[in-house]
Amino acid sequence: MARPFRQQIDEGILDRAAALFARRGFAKTSIQDVADAVGLSKAGLLHHFPTKDALRDGVVAQVDTVARRVLDSVRHLPVGAERDRLAVDVVLDAALAHPGLVALLLAPATRAEDEDLAEDASPEAAVLEAFGVDPATTAPERAVRVIGALGALAVLTLAAPPEDQTTAWRAHVAATCFDALGHRGPVALPRSDQ
Numbered sequence: 001m002a003r004p005f006r007q008q009i010d011e012g013i014l015d016r017a018a019a020l021f022a023r024r025g026f027a028k029t030s031i032q033d034v035a036d037a038v039g040l041s042k043a044g045l046l047h048h049f050p051t052k053d054a055l056r057d058g059v060v061a062q063v064d065t066v067a068r069r070v071l072d073s074v075r076h077l078p079v080g081a082e083r084d085r086l087a088v089d090v091v092l093d094a095a096l097a098h099p100g101l102v103a104l105l106l107a108p109a110t111r112a113e114d115e116d117l118a119e120d121a122s123p124e125a126a127v128l129e130a131f132g133v134d135p136a137t138t139a140p141e142r143a144v145r146v147i148g149a150l151g152a153l154a155v156l157t158l159a160a161p162p163e164d165q166t167t168a169w170r171a172h173v174a175a176t177c178f179d180a181l182g183h184r185g186p187v188a189l190p191r192s193d194q
Helices: 002-024 031-038 042-048 052-074 081-097 099-110 124-130 140-159 166-180
Strands: none
Touching (some): 002 031, 002 052, 002 099, 031 042, 052 081, 052 099, 052 124, 081 124, 081 166, 140 166
């Protein structure tokens, strides 16, 4: 039982570190900043990640792991609406569970400074593959729809938690992304009493 608990703590630390790296940049984020954000002493944080570089490497590895989980969960389906629906659900759940990683991946679009961490933590290929997109061969309309849906998903998942709207927004975010992908039709939304 100790291993899952340790893994949850490490994932929480990595997610908070990713959010700080996104906001401040890797170079301007100290070990003490991360320790403060997760409620540990500096020594306690160093017990989990012995150096700042180990923390950075952990963030990059977590991004890759989450991206691979997304791809692995949909690769058994043929490209189409069913796969898109599952991919949206899986990516949405991953984004809600790891908002720091989402912020890190958006950082190149929102920060003027050059920062190489987000480039090292690039799950784009796996996530695009989850939607059946190969940038070299996919029709431009499909590529734009997928990238637009993913952009909306990222922004909306980051906007929801600060407003304590994660549960209330989830179905609406999924429906918005599915619609952006070009799939029309009714989307089942949860009842207001759920």
